[in-house]
Amino acid sequence: MNSEIDKVLDTTGLLCPEPVMMLHKAVKDLPENGVIKVIATDPSTTRDIPKFCHFLGYELIRQEADEKEYLYFIRKKTD
Numbered sequence: 001m002n003s004e005i006d007k008v009l010d011t012t013g014l015l016c017p018e019p020v021m022m023l024h025k026a027v028k029d030l031p032e033n034g035v036i037k038v039i040a041t042d043p044s045t046t047r048d049i050p051k052f053c054h055f056l057g058y059e060l061i062r063q064e065a066d067e068k069e070y071l072y073f074i075r076k077k078t079d
Contacts, residue, residue, distance in 0.1 A: 006034040038072040
């Protein structure tokens, strides 16, 4: 999957709403169908980032979690 990532956004240590605000800004710079990987440590991103994607029509390709961080892979779709 790493070869398909156009941008990495590291929001480690940031709390709501900063990760989503930074994601919103970063997605604007992606080309259509570009993929961004988001690294987060705030548990509220498990709720906020999927809602963000659904609301704006981006594809949440995959999300992962372990005891330290949350990873999101998002494809920018513009229809």
